[in-house]
Amino acid sequence: MVMLTYAINEINEILGKQINTKKYEDVSFKYGLDLEVGKDVLNFELTSDRVDIVSKYSLSNVLAAGLDISIKRDKNIGNESPGIIIEKTYRPFVNILHVKLVNKLGEDITEIIKMQERLDKNVGRNRKKAAIGIFDYNKIDFPIRYHMEKSKNINFSPLGYDSKKTYIEIINGLDKGKEYKELLGKEPIIWSDSKKEIIAMPPIINSNFHSVTKETKDLLIDITGTDASTVNAVTKILLYNFQFIGRVSILSAIYKENKINPQFSLDTHKFVLSEDSVKSVLGCHVSANQIARILKCMDYSVKVSGKDIAVEPPFYRQDIMHQVDIIDDVMRSIGVENIPSITPHSYTEGGNLQDHYSINNIKEVMLGFGYLEIDINTLTNERYQFGDTYIKGENYASLMHLKSGEVTMASKNIFPELLRLISNNLHKKFPQNIFSLSDVVVIGGSEVGFNNSKRLSIVSCSKDVNVTEILSIVKKVLSDSFSLDNLKTKYNGEELSKTFIPGRGYDLFIGKNKIGFAGEVHPRVLNSFGIELPIAIAEIYIGDILYEL
Structure with a gap:
């Protein structure tokens, strides 16, 4: 379970409206969010199926769909090639994003750190399958290289320290080093820049010099790991969440071996619904046009053809695996209480199964x-x-x-x-x-x-x-x-x-x-x-x- 706690005024500011707690409770119930209201505070407990909800922005976007509110989000995705080389390592899969923030990072620095921690723990499996690094893009001298390095050559100032530390000092003396050193192979992996300065030692810790501050305007985000599907899933979630505060670009890289390319793509599986298939699940008729309107509000791509609807889920929705998952979203929007009850045509006597x-x-x-x-x-x-x-x-x-x-x-x-x-x-x-x-x-x-x-x-x-x-x-x-x-x-x-x-x-x-x-x-x-x-x-x-x- 993921717990998200925000002041009511904080969420109201994102939504651009003053919403009372009763409405928040109604919408949360409708969309399966477990909400506990405190004094001027909303405590949300999220189930594991909505792993994309990791910030106040993605949370507000779900609430906005139920409140018929539109939140500004830059859906344009850029492509850049600043010069990135990925060599083969024991954590071979790497994706990189560049986020040009609308405003300076400011107080959102706390939010992105919490978002990073939630994803590292819950989706990245405590950084084992995927880990995230966040840097100040403008402090990096391209081209940069992801590669293994001899431990005796490791000497840089880790995050939170002004003085340089050796490899042994980092893994045995720092909290993050002691916590995650079991993820390291025989030699550490590093990011190094054009001056051969160490930017980070994933998945342990970043360089202090390249860290973000409240004044940061551009972010470089790396997602590294041992499992390509997990690395790609985390990348999609980050891309989605950062679209609320900036313009996101995917940075292309040169992979020294094709098998270490995670083949990142925003393509999703396409489905075809019909009025009859929706009725067979919900038990009531919903027109194709109404289904399309509901799904569009939830960021689906839809195309109506008579009684059929071609549906493409949002790229960040990892929980959509079957038509029934989409129909479930339709049901939540309509409201279970608004689906009419039907008297069965025949009655049978129930009994225990054979076993x-x-x-x-x-x-x-x-x-x-x-x-x-x-x-x-x-x-x-x-x-x-x-x-x-x-x-x-x-x-x-x-x-x-x-x-x-x-x-x-x-x-x-x-x-x-x-x-x-x-x-x-x-x-x-x-x-x-x-x-x-x-x-x-x-x-x-x-x-x-x-x-x-x-x-x-x-x-x-x-x-x-x-x-x-x-x-x-x-x-x-x-x-x-x-x-x-x-x-x-x-x-x-x-x-x-x-x-x-x-x-x-x-x-x-x-x-x-x-x-x-x-x-x-x-x-x-x-x-x-x-x-x-x-x-x-x-x-x-x-x-x-x-x-x-």
């Missing part, structure tokens, strides 16, 4: 063992599912039209997501015993080539955990929930041979049917997730047991 009682029984057994139930996201990425678990990445459902490197596939196994959760909660008390009854996506069995399948994943993390303990829980689940008492084990095959400690990993069988796997996690996997205590896991194919055994 309801078995699933509930499993949960009761797990809770009885002191395990905490976790709901996980079905969508994940190859790194967590395969890379960090040392499983061969094959036979899985990948996603199309990707908006983020964080979400690229549907889960094939549940346990990697539970390991990920533990790694994010190392500050909590141990032991940590958790389970999840969730769907994974498996190949085969339907016209689209994939099926949802229910799995039970059990993960125990403590200093004394072992696979025997986990297997005893599995036997209890099978006995109480399915009256199955003939569980057999066999040492894991090749697929999980690197995931579990040799001799401590098993495939699980009922008769000749494989119904899951269990084992003690190998230290190499624990290291991937930054976990120091031993972990034992089991994953049971509940869907197969319910419908096939």
Whole structure:
């Protein structure tokens, strides 16, 4: 979650109108913004889907759409070639922007620093996937070069210091150095100018001389990182937000190798809506012209042809992945309260699904063992599912039209997501015993080539955990929930041979049917997730047991 707090007068000034708190509450509710009103202050809590809202300007722009107000924004995007060379490094992807501010930076210096921090943390994953540097453009001597440099040659005045510091002094003596030094490779990366002066050492810290002040009129912004899609996403968000306070240009660079070019583009995926497709979701008729008017107010490009509407989302909207996302925007503008209710033509008696009682029984057994139930996201990425678990990445459902490197596939196994959760909660008390009854996506069995399948994943993390303990829980689940008492084990095959400690990993069988796997996690996997205590896991194919055994 991202928290944005602004004085009411500050937002009113951007909107150019005096808006009362009641209107702010109404509009916020309409557009899914969680608003808490304080004394002369608006506290907004934003969900992860609107990562483009990172400043008072982009926030005000959303509010303006609901209040039928237009905010000035320079949508013209320039292209410049001042002389920038990008060499191959371990953070290979780089985009650069130039912002000519309408006015001196002034008090907005605080706003852009907060915007940088929000993006570095939430989208850039604490600078690991992408990091932002902001400089005074007029203090830079072009051409500039992005390259690796020997650590012994690092000697410059870092941000906030007048005296020069060596590489060791920066990474071991400065707060930012200590916080982010784990992101560095064998040698640091630097930006250097035509005089061979160091401008910055990304993703750690910038040079003090090239830093921005309240008097700054022109900004140079670099976005560097390890993931091209994340670097491009951050660039789009920055470009959008800075359009409210200046003219933005994209700076072209010479990339020494084509594979390190992030291929930045403002093109977005195009959709076609129809009056019928909108009605099928909302349950009421909305004319093509009305849909077009609504979407234009939200910065969509639209073209009406009879009852069809060709739609192109704004380049900065990372959350638009499907027609339904666009229809959701239409619904928010109309207002849920204004969509008429419809009496159903027929009535049916509801009932529990076939697996309801078995699933509930499993949960009761797990809770009885002191395990905490976790709901996980079905969508994940190859790194967590395969890379960090040392499983061969094959036979899985990948996603199309990707908006983020964080979400690229549907889960094939549940346990990697539970390991990920533990790694994010190392500050909590141990032991940590958790389970999840969730769907994974498996190949085969339907016209689209994939099926949802229910799995039970059990993960125990403590200093004394072992696979025997986990297997005893599995036997209890099978006995109480399915009256199955003939569980057999066999040492894991090749697929999980690197995931579990040799001799401590098993495939699980009922008769000749494989119904899951269990084992003690190998230290190499624990290291991937930054976990120091031993972990034992089991994953049971509940869907197969319910419908096939």
